[in-house]
Amino acid sequence: MDSCTQSVNSNSTFDWSPEKAALSRHGTLLTANATPSRNAAELKFILGNSNARLKPGASIVPVGSLSSADSTSLEQAKARARVEVDVIPETNIFVQGGYIHGKVKIRIRPRSRTESAVLISDGKIRVVGFECIQNEEKRHTFYQQSVSLSDASPFAELLLDSPPDNEGFYAAKEGVHALPFSMYLMLEGGEGTPKGTISPHAGIAIRYIVMISVKVREVETDRRSIAHFYRNCEVWPRLNPSAILSPAAQLIHESAAKSLFMGGSGKVGLTASLHRIYWVAGQQCCVKVRIINKSKKTIKNLTLTLLRSTVAYKPSPSLDVEGSDEHDADACQTSTVQKQVAESALEMGQRDHTRGHASAKGWWAGVRPEETTEFCHFISLPSDAITIPRARLLEIAYNLRVTVSAGPLASNIHVLLPIRIINFLSIDPPPSFPREEQSLLKFLGQKATPExxxxxxxxxxxxxxxxxxxxxxxxxxxxxxxxxxxxxxxxxxxxxxxxxxxxxxxxxxxxxxxxxxxxxxxxxxxxxxxxxxxxxxxxxxxxxxxxxxxxxxxxxxxxxxxxxxxxxxxxxxxxxxxxxxxxxxxxxxxxxxxxxxxxxxxxxxxxxxx
Known part of the structure; x- marks a missing residue:
């Protein structure tokens, strides 16, 4: 324990000069501000195949002018890993501005007679969000936050057995170490913003992972490797409910006018409006409708349809501007898939009461010729719907189609209203503030105070x-x-x-x-x-x-x-x-x-x- 305390104190006063930092740069899992091609290649090495299995002997290409001989291998891809890590969060759903609580397990396997002693660096906990298209052949990272293990867990020093060397490596204690941690998801200052998660159809998805990684160096051979492990999770953005759910300054409305088949020369005017642009998934969306009927037919049907448009942007390097070093995000081929995800129909009820009856069927009486009617109707939004703005590869948008008709054989009139859908967790996140005293007592084996x-x-x-x-x-x-x-x-x-x-x-x-x-x-x-x-x-x-x-x-x-x-x-x-x-x-x-x-x-x- 004394050596661990000395290592922490010596690390705080260590001189991390740019020259020494460059010497210790032997590759990393995710490079900051990397090009799209390198970012996709790094994600491919980290995630493995569809079953999360890594290729034997997989390694990461080093950064800069380092040769391939100095490449950093993945510890989990070895036949017998010296260092194995695991991360176990308390839940799989997180909200920006909250905390991620969980436990990190690090196993230092005892070495054999023919193996060299190993040193480890301070671990790092990452939360990564990326989008995938074409059966995850194309990936792009749009969100990333990281924290060192020593900052996330007050017990990280318990697995260290020596002060750090010139490159920040420590001698580790052999055995299995379980370290509780708490990681804060910043509202501002991170790399990108979370968007929530959705998988509209096969081959396209928004994914998030929480990952632990530890750098490993052999003492005798100076070989480098990285032990990492990840688990899938969900991260939702934090939104201000008073701003998101407030009415818009102007109504969101669309109008259309059209003559009906065999309805005379007169036209039917349709105006639909929403009082705000943002709606919560799972709630009832209210649409205000105004119909002006100048035709000879009675408007008998109204239909509200929610349409989801999934736009995939496939990068095409051949469309880049020649001589340009920067990748053009618009140099791509787009494909759009539209799908109906919800519908609400309203049919005309009995217009006139029947003799001897105290009520009539339905509440909407339709719109007769030369009549103007204004009313409201509702549609239930799917609980898994979410609007995803474009980062690079994917965009998901929703439109509300309002359709009126005079019957099954008559022509119809429709308008489209843009709508943005958010998740309820974004405006009402679960409590996640860390309880340091309880976790400390449980870790030390003492009985915590009952709640x-x-x-x-x-x-x-x-x-x-x-x-x-x-x-x-x-x-x-x-x-x-x-x-x-x-x-x-x-x-x-x-x-x-x-x-x-x-x-x-x-x-x-x-x-x-x-x-x-x-x-x-x-x-x-x-x-x-x-x-x-x-x-x-x-x-x-x-x-x-x-x-x-x-x-x-x-x-x-x-x-x-x-x-x-x-x-x-x-x-x-x-x-x-x-x-x-x-x-x-x-x-x-x-x-x-x-x-x-x-x-x-x-x-x-x-x-x-x-």
Whole structure:
């Protein structure tokens, strides 16, 4: 452990000069700001085939002028890997601006007699988003965030056994190491923006992976390799609901006019509008329709259809401008596939009521000739729909087609409205803030403090308060037996009021400063005899039974007692958090009360007896 601490301290003061950094550059999994061709080649080596299997002896081409002899191999592609890694996230769904929690496993295999000792570098956790077309033959990375393992896990130094060398490599402890980590997905400053995930049809997809990688160097041969492992996940963008779901400054509307077949010379005018452009997947989308019928036929049908357009941009190097070093994103061949993903039909109901009936079929009566009607209709958006703006290879857009017709044999009129669909997770992400104390206790093998929502065992359940104090169990008939001889009332004497206020505040301070092991039952009540009565004891026991039965964090008896003590007694009345009937009338406070002899309270003893 001391050597690990020394390695961390020495690493923080190590001189990472540009010359030394260039010497240690022996290839990386994903090169920053790489060309599209290199980016696709790196993804191909990392992901493997369709079954995630790597080619034997696979390696990464080094960066710059390094020869192929200095190429970095993939540790997982070896027959017997010296270093094996794995990443196990807590969930597979993440939202930008949240945290990725999980566990990283690193196995350092003991070396044989013929093998050289190995050194490892600080690991790196990456989240990569990429788009695929043509059965994943063409790939492009549009989103990437990374963090070093030492920054993501406070226990990363436990697997190190020496200070770093000139290139930042450490001697690692042999065995299997499980390290919990938390990685923050930045809202701004990362490389690209997540878009969500979708697989519209075979061969086209938006994918994300969370990956752990560790560089390995053999001491004797100086051979380099990278141990990596990834798992599929989903990453959704973070959006502001107040801005996304607010109505547009102007209505999104389209209009069309057309003559119907055998409908005379008059035309039918159709106007459809949306009050906003963004809609949430799975919700009902409201479309406002206005129909002006100047024809001789009655408009009987309305259909709302959601169309998804998938545009694939296949790069074509032959279309690049000659002599240009930069790749032209528009030098490509496009193919568009349109598919209907949702539909909602509205048919005309009975226009006139039938004699003897109190209702009629349907709610929409159609549009008769020389009539103008304005109404709304809804369509359910698919829960897996998502709009994907173009990065380089793929674009997914949606349009809402509104169609009206006078019958199956008549011609129809339609308009198209653009619509953008987002996922509900983008505006209401799940909580993911790290709980450092709980993870630290679990990692060190200590029992963590039980949370409120944990279900305890029925036989071994002991009620605890919010500050961790243990309460004795109560029984059903305990509350009915709470009796005390004498009638104890409140006293309005200013001297006794000040003593009560001081006594309650001082005892509260003592309770907060005392540990759970030092708490004794007699500390449940420190008040004088005039501060409690039979009604209060009965009420405290009943209230605590309610808290014990319906909430595992019920208050202590002393807490229930002092919660009835206002900060300013001369101006307020004593109240209970569980009953409003215990509030004395204002008229009773104004009347003088008989003085009671002062002395120690038996509140704690009576509660213990019950």
């Amino acid at each position: 409120i929502d944990e279900i305890p065992e029925e036989n071994n359940h002991v009620p605890r308060t919010a500050n961790g104090r243990v309460l004795e169990p109560l029984f059903e008939d305990d509350a009915a037996d709470a009796e005390y001889e004498g009638d104890v009332r409140l006293e309005t004497d200013s001297e006794s009021l000040s003593e009560r206020s001081f006594s309650s505040r001082s005892s509260l301070s003592e309770d907060l400063a005392t540990s759970n092991a030092d708490i004794q039952p007699r500390q449940l009540g420190n008040a004088i005899a005039q501060d409690d009565n039979d009604e209060f004891v009965q009420q405290a026991i009943t209230a605590l039974k309610i808290d014990t039965k319906y909430g595992e964090c019920g208050g202590r008896f002393a807490d229930l007692y002092y919660s009835t003590m206002p900060e300013n007694l001369p101006h307020q009345t004593c109240t209970s958090p569980h009953s409003a009937s215990s509030i004395p009338p204002a008229s009773d406070l104004s009347q003088p009360k008989p003085a009671r002899p002062r002395g120690p309270s038996s509140f704690a003893e009576r509660v213990q007896q019950k």
